[in-house]
Amino acid sequence: MRFTPEVLLDLEEQSKIRLSDERREKVASEMEAFLECVDAMKKTDTEGMEPLYHIFPTTNVFREDEVTNTNRREELLENAPDQKDGYFKVPVTLE
Amino acid sequence: MANFETVMGIEVHVELSTKSKIFCGCSARFGDEANAHVCEGCAGMPGTLPTLNRRVVEYAVRAGLALNCEISRFSRFDRKSYFYPDLPASYQVTQLYHPICKNGHLDIVADGKTKRIGINRIHIEEDAGKLVHDDWDDCSLVDYNRCSVPLIEIVSEPDFRSADEVVAYLEKLKATLQYLGVSDCKMQEGSMRADINLSVRPVGSEKFGVRTEMKNMASLKSIARAIAGETRRHIDAIESGETLIQETRRWDDNKGFSFAMRNKENAKDYKYFPDPNLMPVIVEEEYIREIRASLPELPEEKKARYIREFGLPEYDADILTGSRYLVAVFERAADICKNPKEASNWVMTELLKLLNDAQMQPEDMKFSPDSLGTILNMLTEGKINRAVAKKTFAEVFESDVDPVDYVRKNGLMQVSDTGSIEPVIREVLDANRKAVSEYLAGNEKSIQFLIGQSMKALRGKGDPQVVRDLLIKGLDERKG
Ligand SMILES: [Zn+2]
Numbered sequence: 141m142r143f144t145p146e147v148l149l150d151l152e153e154q155s156k157i158r159l160s161d162e163r164r165e166k167v168a169s170e171m172e173a174f175l176e177c178v179d180a181m182k183k184t185d186t187e188g189m190e191p192l193y194h195i196f197p198t199t200n201v202f203r204e205d206e207v208t209n210t211n212r213r214e215e216l217l218e219n220a221p222d223q224k225d226g227y228f229k230v231p232v233t234l235e
Numbered sequence: 236m237a238n239f240e241t242v243m244g245i246e247v248h249v250e251l252s253t254k255s256k257i258f259c260g261c262s263a264r265f266g267d268e269a270n271a272h273v274c275e276g277c278a279g280m281p282g283t284l285p286t287l288n289r290r291v292v293e294y295a296v297r298a299g300l301a302l303n304c305e306i307s308r309f310s311r312f313d314r315k316s317y318f319y320p321d322l323p324a325s326y327q328v329t330q331l332y333h334p335i336c337k338n339g340h341l342d343i344v345a346d347g348k349t350k351r352i353g354i355n356r357i358h359i360e361e362d363a364g365k366l367v368h369d370d371w372d373d374c375s376l377v378d379y380n381r382c383s384v385p386l387i388e389i390v391s392e393p394d395f396r397s398a399d400e401v402v403a404y405l406e407k408l409k410a411t412l413q414y415l416g417v418s419d420c421k422m423q424e425g426s427m428r429a430d431i432n433l434s435v436r437p438v439g440s441e442k443f444g445v446r447t448e449m450k451n452m453a454s455l456k457s458i459a460r461a462i463a464g465e466t467r468r469h470i471d472a473i474e475s476g477e478t479l480i481q482e483t484r485r486w487d488d489n490k491g492f493s494f495a496m497r498n499k500e501n502a503k504d505y506k507y508f509p510d511p512n513l514m515p516v517i518v519e520e521e522y523i524r525e526i527r528a529s530l531p532e533l534p535e536e537k538k539a540r541y542i543r544e545f546g547l548p549e550y551d552a553d554i555l556t557g558s559r560y561l562v563a564v565f566e567r568a569a570d571i572c573k574n575p576k577e578a579s580n581w582v583m584t585e586l587l588k589l590l591n592d593a594q595m596q597p598e599d600m601k602f603s604p605d606s607l608g609t610i611l612n613m614l615t616e617g618k619i620n621r622a623v624a625k626k627t628f629a630e631v632f633e634s635d636v637d638p639v640d641y642v643r644k645n646g647l648m649q650v651s652d653t654g655s656i657e658p659v660i661r662e663v664l665d666a667n668r669k670a671v672s673e674y675l676a677g678n679e680k681s682i683q684f685l686i687g688q689s690m691k692a693l694r695g696k697g698d699p700q701v702v703r704d705l706l707i708k709g710l711d712e713r714k715g
Contacts, residue, residue, distance in 0.1 A: 154504060156318050193311060193509045201514045202289035205253050208260030211271045216278055224369070226269045227376035230320040233366060 142175060143168035239473070241466045242443060243395035243433050247408060248386050249418045250362060250426040251294045257361050257385035258285030258328070258513075265424055269378035277383035279323030284512055291385040292335070292516055294417040295359050296526050298387055299336030301411050301533060302354050306523050310335040311515040312359075316506045320377050321363040329388075331507045334358035335516070341411070342535075345403040352404055353392030360386050381425075387417075393432065393443070398462040402455050405429060406557065410534045413559045419598055422454055429458060435469035444469065445479035449486050449493055461486035465493055537562065545575035551583050560597035561586070563604055571608025572615065581607060585625060589632045602635040610638045622695055623647045651698035653705065656689075659697075660705045663688045664713065674710055682706060 148164055159167060213226060222229040256263050259276035276283040299306050310333045314326040339354035364382035366375050389408065395401050409420040409427060420427040429452045434444035449465060452458045464486065472479050484493040532540070534556045541552040555561050561582060568578035586607075590597065607628065614624045619642055627647070630636050642648060650656060664671055667688060673681040682703075689702050 154506075194511065194514060196514070198514045199517045201286060202292070203260070203286040205255050205288050205290035206260065207255045207262045209262070209272070209274045213268075213270045213273065216270065216273050216275075219278070219280065224372065224374070224376060227367065227378055228270070228320075229372075230375050230377055232368070232373060233320050233375045234368075 141168070141172065143171050238437055239435050239466075239470050240396055240438050241433060241435055241462065241469075242393050243401060243431055243462070244393035245391045245395065245401060245404065246430040246432070247389045247391075247405070248362075248428045248430075249298075249389065249412055249420060250381075251291060251385040251387060252416065252418050253288055253290050253294070253385055255288060256383040257288050257291050257359075258383055259283075261383070263384045265381075265426070267380060269376075269380065271380060273379045273382070277323075278379055279325070279382075285328070287513060287516070288385060291359055292518070293526065294385075294415075295335045295357060295387050296518065296523065297415050297530065298389070298412060298417050299339065299357050300523070300527050301415055301530060302336070302339040302341055302357065302389070302408075304336035304339030304354060304357060306518055307333060307335055307337060308518055309333060309515060310359075310518070312510040312513040313507050314510050319363075320375060321366050321382070323364070323379065323382065327361060327363065328510055328513065329360035330358035332509075333515075335518075341404065341407055343400060343403040343407050345397065345400040350394075350400065352394045352400075355390045355392050357387050357389050360388060362386050398459040401431065401462060402459060405455060405458070407534070410557050410559065413598070414531055414533055414562075416531075421596070421598060423596075425453075428452070431458065431462065431465075433462065433465050433469070435466060435473065444473070445481055447479065447481065447493075448483045450483055450496065452486065453488075457486065457488040460488060460491070461493065464491055468493065541575075541579075545569070545579070547576065547579050551579055554587070555579060555582060558597040560600055564600070564607055567604040568607035568611060571605060572611035574611065574615070577611055578607065581611065581628070585628055586632070589629060593632075600632070602631045603637075606631040606635075606638050613638065613642065617651060617698065618642070618648055620649050620696065620699055622690075623649070626695075646694075647696055649698050650693055650696045651701045653701065656693065656697060656701055656705055659692045660689055660702070660709050663692055664706075664709050671710065671713060675714060682710070685710075 145164070148159070148168060152159060217223045217226070217228065220228045250263075253263050255261060256272070256277055259274050261272040261274050261277055264272065274283075276285060296306055310330055312328050313331045315329050315331070316326040318325055334356045336357035337355070339357070340351050341354060342349055342351050344350075362381045362384040364377050364379040366377055368375050391404070395404070405427075412418045412420050412427075418426055422428070431449045431452060432446050433449065434446040436442060436444045447465065447469075449461055452461060465484070469479060471477075480495075483496045485496050486493045538549075538552045538556040541547045541555065542549055547555070555565050564586065565575075565578055565582045568581065569575040572578055590600075610619075610624050610628050610631070613619045613627075614621065619627065623642065627636075627638050627641055630641055631638055663685060667685060670681045670684050670688075674685070685706055686699070686702060689706060690697050690699070693702070
C-alpha cells in the first residue's frame with residue numbers, strides 16, 4: 141500500500157482539497173490501481189528513445205508582439221467570485 | 236568575523252520590454268489602472284490557449300549572446316504549480332528542463348579587481364500578478380496587469396563573495412540589458428528584481444554552508460544591507476551552535492533583519508511537468524548569427540572607445556557608459572557641439588548633480604536629447620555665458636524647455652559690447668568707493684566684489700571677460 145494515510149494527507153494539502161474518511165479509502169485504492177499502470181509503463185525498454193513532449197510534430201508557433209486586446213476590465217471582473225474597486229477580491233493572503 | 240566567508244549566487248528576474256504579454260495580446264504596459272490589461276488567457280480561465288510572443292525569444296537570445304551564453308537550439312516550457320492568488324492559472328509557465336541559454340559569464344570590476352561571474356542559465360517565464368492588502372476590509376485585492384508579462388530569469392553561479400561584487404554585477408547587468416533594449420530594468424517599478432542565495436562557511440572550507448534565499452530585493456542599497464544582515468545572522472547561528480534551515484526569507488529593510496516567508500516560496504513540491512499547450516522552440520544557427528550581428532556596442536567596448544577616441548578619463552568613461560540614458564545625452568551633445576570632452580564634463584558635473592538633487596535615475600530623464608548640445612554651442616559662440624548656460628540646462632532638465640527660446644524669451648543673451656557695459660561699470664565704480672579705494676591701495680581681491688556687482692547690474696548676462704577688462708581699465712583711470 142503506497143497511499144498510506146500520511147501520503148494521502150500530504151497530497152490533499154498540496155492539492156488544496158479535503159476528502160472525507162470513506163472517500164479517502166476509495167481514493168487510495170483507485171490511485172493504487174493508477175500507479176500499477178505506471179509501473180507497467182516503467183517496465184518498457186525506452187533505451188535510446190527521445191522523450192515525446194507533444195503528439196504533434198510542430199515547433200515554433202509564434203504570434204507577433206502586438207497589442208490586440210482592449211480594456212475589458214468590467215467584463216472580466218464579472219467572472220470573479222468577488223470584486224472591489226476594479227480588483228479581484230480574495231481572502232487575506234499574507235506572505 | 237574574519238574567519239568566515241559569504242558565498243552568494245543571484246537570480247535576477249527582468250521584465251522584457253515587449254508591447255504585449257507573453258502568451259496573449261494584452262498590453263504589457265506598466266502603471267495603468269488595475270486589471271486594465273487582462274483577458275481570459277492571462278486571467279487563467281479554463282479553455283484558453285497560449286501562443287508565444289515571437290519577440291520574447293528574440294530578446295532572450297539577445298540577452299544570452301550579450302552575456303556570453305550558449306544558445307540552446309531546442310528549448311521548451313514547463314509548468315510550475317503553486318496555489319497563490321497572484322497566479323490565477325495556479326501554475327507559472329517557465330523553462331525548468333530546457334532553458335533557452337546556458338553557460339555564460341559577465342566580467343565585473345569590484346574592489347579594484349576584475350572578476351568573472353559565471354551565468355548558469357537564462358530561462359523564459361511569465362510574471363505573476365500583484366496583491367494589495369486591504370486592512371480596512373480585511374481582504375486582499377489582486378491586479379493581474381503584470382500577470383503573464385514576459386520575464387527572463389538570469390541565474391548566476393555561486394561566485395560572489397562580497398556585497399560590492401553583487402552590486403557591481405547588478406549594475407553591469409542593468410546597463411547591459413538597457414543597452415540591448417530588452418528591458419528598462421527599473422528596480423523601483425519591479426522590472427528588475429534580485430533574489431540572493433546566501434550561505435556562510437569557514438574560510439578555506441570547500442563545503443557550502445546551509446543556504447537561505449532572500450526574495451525580491453528592491454534597491455541596490457537595501458541589497459548591500461541585506462547581505463550584511465543575513466551574513467551576521469548565519470555567523471551568529473554557526474557560532475552559537477544553532478541549526479540554520481534552508482528556506483526563503485524576506486529582508487525587512489526598516490527593521491534591519493530577515494524573516495522566513497510562509498507562502499508559495501516554501502512550497503514542498505512545484506510538480507513541474509512539460510506544458511502540453513506550448514510547442515518547443517527551435518533556434519537556427521542563422522537566426523543566432525542575425526541577432527549577434529544586430530547587437531549594439533556594449534558598455535565595455537564603448538568605454539574603451541571613449542577613452543581611446545575622446546581621451547576621456549577612465550573614471551568618467553566608466554560612469555558615462557554605466558547607463559545607456561547617460562550615453563544618449565552625451566553622444567548627442569558631443570555630436571552637436573563637436574567637443575566630446577566638454578560634453579562629458581557637463582554630463583559628469585551638471586547632469587549628475589541635477590539627477591542627484593532630484594533623486595532621479597538616468598532612465599527617468601525627460602528632456603530633448605538635442606538640448607545640451609544646443610546650449611554648449613551657444614556657450615562657445617559667446618551667445619550666453621557659463622552661468623546662464625547652467626541655469627538654462629537646469630531649466631531644460633526640469634521642464635524640457637527649448638534652450639534657444641528660453642534664452643531669448645528671458646533676455647539672457649550675453650552682453651559683450653563695450654557700449655552697453657561701460658556705463659554700468661562706471662555706475663558700479665561710483666557706487667562702491669570703498670572697494671575701489673581698497674583695490675587702489677593694493678588689495679586686488681576686491682575686484683571680485685566689483686565683478687560681482689557689475690554682473691548683478693547686468694542681470695547675470697555680462698561677458699565675464701569683457702566685464703573684467705573694462706573694470707580694470709576703469710580702475711586704472713581712477714589711479715590718479
Ligand atoms: Zn491577456
